[in-house]
Each structure stands twice: as structure tokens, then as C-alpha cells.
Amino acid sequence: xxLTALLSMAAKAAFPRDYRYGTNRPWTIAAQRLNPxxxxxxxxxxEPIANEDWHVLRGDTVEILSGKDKGKQGKVAQVFRRRSxxxxxxxxxxxxxxxxxxxxxxxxxxxxxxxxxxDVTLIDPTDRKPTDIEWRYTEExxxxxxxxxxxxxxxxxxxQRRDGIIPQQWKDGPKDTSPEDTLQKTYTPSLKTLEEExxxxxxxxxxxxxxxxxxx
Amino acid sequence: MGVLSALMRGLVxxxxxxxxxTSKRGPRTFYxxxxxxxxxxxxxxxxxxxxxxxxxxxxxxxxxGFNLKPYVSYKTPAGTEQxxxxxxxxxxxxxxxxxxxxxxxVFSEENLEKYGLxxxxxxxxxxxxxxxxxx
Numbered sequence: 001x002x003l004t005a006l007l008s009m010a011a012k013a014a015f016p017r018d019y020r021y022g023t024n025r026p027w028t029i030a031a032q033r034l035n036p037x038x039x040x041x042x043x044x045x046x047e048p049i050a051n052e053d054w055h056v057l058r059g060d061t062v063e064i065l066s067g068k069d070k071g072k073q074g075k076v077a078q079v080f081r082r083r084s085x086x087x088x089x090x091x092x093x094x095x096x097x098x099x100x101x102x103x104x105x106x107x108x109x110x111x112x113x114x115x116x117x118x119d120v121t122l123i124d125p126t127d128r129k130p131t132d133i134e135w136r137y138t139e140e141x142x143x144x145x146x147x148x149x150x151x152x153x154x155x156x157x158x159x160q161r162r163d164g165i166i167p168q169q170w171k172d173g174p175k176d177t178s179p180e181d182t183l184q185k186t187y188t189p190s191l192k193t194l195e196e197e198x199x200x201x202x203x204x205x206x207x208x209x210x211x212x213x214x215x216x
Numbered sequence: 217m218g219v220l221s222a223l224m225r226g227l228v229x230x231x232x233x234x235x236x237x238t239s240k241r242g243p244r245t246f247y248x249x250x251x252x253x254x255x256x257x258x259x260x261x262x263x264x265x266x267x268x269x270x271x272x273x274x275x276x277x278x279x280x281g282f283n284l285k286p287y288v289s290y291k292t293p294a295g296t297e298q299x300x301x302x303x304x305x306x307x308x309x310x311x312x313x314x315x316x317x318x319x320x321x322v323f324s325e326e327n328l329e330k331y332g333l334x335x336x337x338x339x340x341x342x343x344x345x346x347x348x349x350x351x
Binding site for chain 2 (some may be wrong): 056165167168170172173174175176177178179182183185186189190191193194196197198201202204206209212
């Protein structure tokens with residue numbers, strides 16, 4: 001087989017159907033060490049949950065039902081739908097050394113282990129107790145999560161950007177266009193191209209035409 | 217495991233023959249351009265005569281009262297205008313004129329040039345097809 005075909009095959013089959021997803025992102029070197037291209041790992045069985053029925057979102061406060069930190073409440077930092085995993089901030093931790101080089105043993109940090117979805121429940125925001133969740137429709141037709149025990153709606157967690165920027169608290173720099181200037185409508189539709197409009201505006205006369213050429 | 221998957225696992229043997237042979241490869245006597253357009257003419261006595269018309273010139277209008285800057289503030293909400301489609305352009309630019317002419321009774325299908333619809337792109341500086349401008 002041709003070399004380019006081989007290389008393109010290796011690039012395309014990056015994530016095969018039975019790829020075992022872990023806590024490392026699939027394009028990192030750590031994930032490549034655990035899942036090199038030819039290796040077939042033991043299959044992990046996950047109860048399939050449709051995307052609409054998924055009730056835990058990033059930023060939610062949840063309570064742990066079983067494990068080392070049973071009974072504690074924490075905020076969801078990451079969600080892995082393919083393996084029904086949820087990683088909470090600072091809970092269910094084990095300790096490891098990170099960044100070791102040469103003789104230096106590295107920094108001793110707490111790293112969170114993922115929890116299965118069935119070991120975790122959402123919390124009713126009003127009485128802060130764990131409840132079961134159902135997806136129901138409001139009178140307006142909006143699909144919301146409702147706690148079965150009390151019937152209160154659990155609001156969606158506020159979306160926080162990954163780079164930590166809060167748009168309302170942003171201070172414009174010298175190279176930032178202000179919102180009023182951005183939303184100003186100055187476009188007048190016309191059949192001219194931009195180049196023709198600019199030529200008209202600046203009174204540029206161009207009577208020469210390029211010589212006709214052919215290519216095959 | 218088959219031969220192909222064994223090959224793909226480790227390093228693939230041999231150099232990549234289909235890679236582009238640029239001026240960065242080959243011996244130092246190998247000369248090849250990277251695609252820059254010429255700005256003049258090379259004569260028989262190997263003298264280069266620059267031609268002013270072949271050197272690109274940026275035509276920049278005056279930026280007085282121009283408030284747009286390179287970046288957009290994060291506070292800006294999402295806009296509500298739809299992207300322009302050919303149908304919208306027609307409806308906004310040509311449809312009123314055509315309707316007016318139909319009401320007056322002057323509309324004729326042979327005389328569509330007065331609305332701006334061109335029969336051929338010959339003779340135009342900026343042809344739409346084949347497109348001869350970069351934007």
C-alpha cells in the first residue's frame with residue numbers, strides 16, 4: 001500500500017469504536033501511552049444514557065452517595081458522558097506526585113478520581129438535601145429538571161467560560177471595539193463588490209483591462 | 217496482528233515520498249521559489265528591471281471617524297441580523313425598482329440590464345465568475 005495511504009489511515013482511525021476513554025484528553029501524550037493505536041483494551045460496559053436524559057451538568061452541586069467521601073457535597077468540574085463519569089472539585093481524592101525530574105520527587109497534590117453517575121445525585125437548592133431528578137416541561141414549554149421529592153425546579157448552572165473571563169466584568173482595552181460601535185448597522189446592500197465601491201469612493205479611474213490568457 | 221497494523225504501530229519505514237519538495241530540502245544549489253509573484257522583468261544581460269505596475273500598492277481610504285478596532289469587546293451581546301443571502305439582496309435592492317416599473321407598465325424582460333443584471337462578465341474589471349479578485 002502507498003505510504004500516504006498508510007499515514008492517512010493511521011490519522012483517521014485515531015479513535016476506534018472500542019476506544020477506552022480515560023480522564024486524560026485523547027490527544028495528550030498520557031492518553032497515547034495508555035491507548036496506543038494498535039492496542040485493544042478490555043471493554044468497559046457503560047449503561048447507555050441518551051443525551052436528553054443526562055441530568056448532571058458541569059457546575060452543578062451534587063452529593064456523593066457511596067465511596068470514601070460519602071455524604072459530602074461538591075461542584076462538578078468535569079463530565080464524561082461516554083463512561084458516565086463525574087469529577088468533583090476536591091472530593092474523592094487520592095494523592096500523587098506531579099512534575100518529577102531527576103532527583104526532585106515532585107509536588108504532592110490531591111487529584112480527584114471520577115465517580116460513576118449512579119453514585120452521585122443532584123441537590124435540591126432550597127433544603128440542600130439529595131433528591132431524585134426528572135425532566136419535565138414547564139407551562140411555557142421549557143424542559144427543566146424537577147426534584148421528585150419536593151417538586152422544585154433545579155436551575156441550570158451558570159455557564160462559566162474556561163478562560164475565566166466574566167463578560168459583564170470585562171474592561172475594554174485600547175484595541176477593543178465598544179459594544180455600541182460593534183452593533184451599529186452601517187451596511188447598505190448594493191450590487192457592487194467591495195472593490196468597486198472603494199474605487200467609486202476614492203475616484204479611481206481604471207480603464208486598462210488584463211490581457212486574455214488561457215490555462216488548462 | 218497483520219503486517220499493516222504492525223507497521224502503523226511503530227515508525228513507518230522509509231521517507232515520505234509524497235511530501236512537497238520545497239527549497240528547504242535538496243542541496244544548496246537547488247533553487248525554487250515559494251510562490252512569490254515577480255515584480256519586474258529579468259533582461260538578457262541578467263539585469264532585473266522592476267515594473268511599477270507589478271508591485272502591489274495598498275489603497276487605503278482615510279480612517280477619520282472610523283471607530284472599529286481589531287478586537288471586539290466580550291461585553292457585546294450576540295447580534296440579531298441574519299447573514300445576507302442572494303434572495304435578501306434581491307429583495308432589498310432590485311425588487312422595489314422592478315415592482316415600480318411593473319406598475320408603470322415599463323417592465324420588459326429584454327431590458328434587464330438597467331436593474332444591474334449583467335449578461336456577460338467580459339469587459340468588467342472585477343469579474344464575478346471566474347472570480348479574478350481575492351476577497
